[in-house]
Amino acid sequence: MFRVGLTGGIGSGKSAAAECFRELGIHVVDADWAARVVVQPGKPALEKIAQHFGAGILLENGELNRAQLRSLIFEDTEERAWLEGLLHPLIREEILSSLEQSPSQYAILESPLLIESSQYQLVDRICVVDLPENLQVERATARDNNREEQIRKIMAAQLGRQERLDKADDVLDNSAGLAELRGQVELLHQKYLQMAATTKHN
The missing domain is CATH 3.40.50.300 (P-loop containing nucleotide triphosphate hydrolases)
Incomplete structure (x- = not known):
C-alpha cells in the first residue's frame, strides 16, 4: 500500500487539505x-x-x-x-x-508531528502544507480564538517552517485559499495514483 504523510504547522490548513483528499475517495488516517x-x-x-x-x-x-x-x-x-x-x-x-x-488506491497519514515523532517512517512520501508564518498566525488565531502569543509558543515547539520544507517531497501552497488548494490536491492526487499503480507492479 502506497502511503503519503501529510503535515504542516498549526493554522497551515493541513486538515482542509486532508478533507480534499477524502472528497477524492482517499482513505485518510488522522x-x-x-x-x-x-x-x-x-x-x-x-x-x-x-x-x-x-x-x-x-x-x-x-x-x-x-x-x-x-x-x-x-x-x-x-x-x-x-x-x-x-x-x-x-x-x-x-x-x-x-x-x-x-x-483506496493509496492512503494518507495526516499528522501535525509527522516529522518530529518519526511517524514519517510509516510513509513513502511527505507532503507539506505550507504558507508564510504571518498568515499561519493570522489563521490560527482566528480559528481557535487563541492569542497570538499562544500560537507563537505552539509554533516554536513545532518544527520550523524551513526544516519542514527541507523534508518535503511535495508542497501544497495554501496562501491563496481553499479553491486554489483543492486544485493543487487534485494534481497531486493524479500523481499519487500513478505512483501507487507503479508500487503495486513492483
Missing part, C-alpha cells in the same frame, strides 16, 4: 484521532497515566483531562518524555492498523 483512541477509558494507557499523574488527571466521567495533562507536560520535559514513551508506540500501532485497512 494521527490525532489515533492519539485519542489509545487513551480512551478502559484502555491500559489511561490507567498508567492516572497512576503516574494521579486521579486528578481524569474528568468526572473517567475520560482524560487533556487541558490538565497539557499544562503538566508543556513546561516539564521529563514528564513529556515519559508520556511520549508510553503513547508513541501505541499510536503507531493504531495508525498502522488503520493504514493497512485502507480501501
Whole structure:
C-alpha cells in the first residue's frame, strides 16, 4: 500500500487539505484521532497515566483531562518524555492498523508531528502544507480564538517552517485559499495514483 504523510504547522490548513483528499475517495488516517483512541477509558494507557499523574488527571466521567495533562507536560520535559514513551508506540500501532485497512488506491497519514515523532517512517512520501508564518498566525488565531502569543509558543515547539520544507517531497501552497488548494490536491492526487499503480507492479 502506497502511503503519503501529510503535515504542516498549526493554522497551515493541513486538515482542509486532508478533507480534499477524502472528497477524492482517499482513505485518510488522522494521527490525532489515533492519539485519542489509545487513551480512551478502559484502555491500559489511561490507567498508567492516572497512576503516574494521579486521579486528578481524569474528568468526572473517567475520560482524560487533556487541558490538565497539557499544562503538566508543556513546561516539564521529563514528564513529556515519559508520556511520549508510553503513547508513541501505541499510536503507531493504531495508525498502522488503520493504514493497512485502507480501501483506496493509496492512503494518507495526516499528522501535525509527522516529522518530529518519526511517524514519517510509516510513509513513502511527505507532503507539506505550507504558507508564510504571518498568515499561519493570522489563521490560527482566528480559528481557535487563541492569542497570538499562544500560537507563537505552539509554533516554536513545532518544527520550523524551513526544516519542514527541507523534508518535503511535495508542497501544497495554501496562501491563496481553499479553491486554489483543492486544485493543487487534485494534481497531486493524479500523481499519487500513478505512483501507487507503479508500487503495486513492483
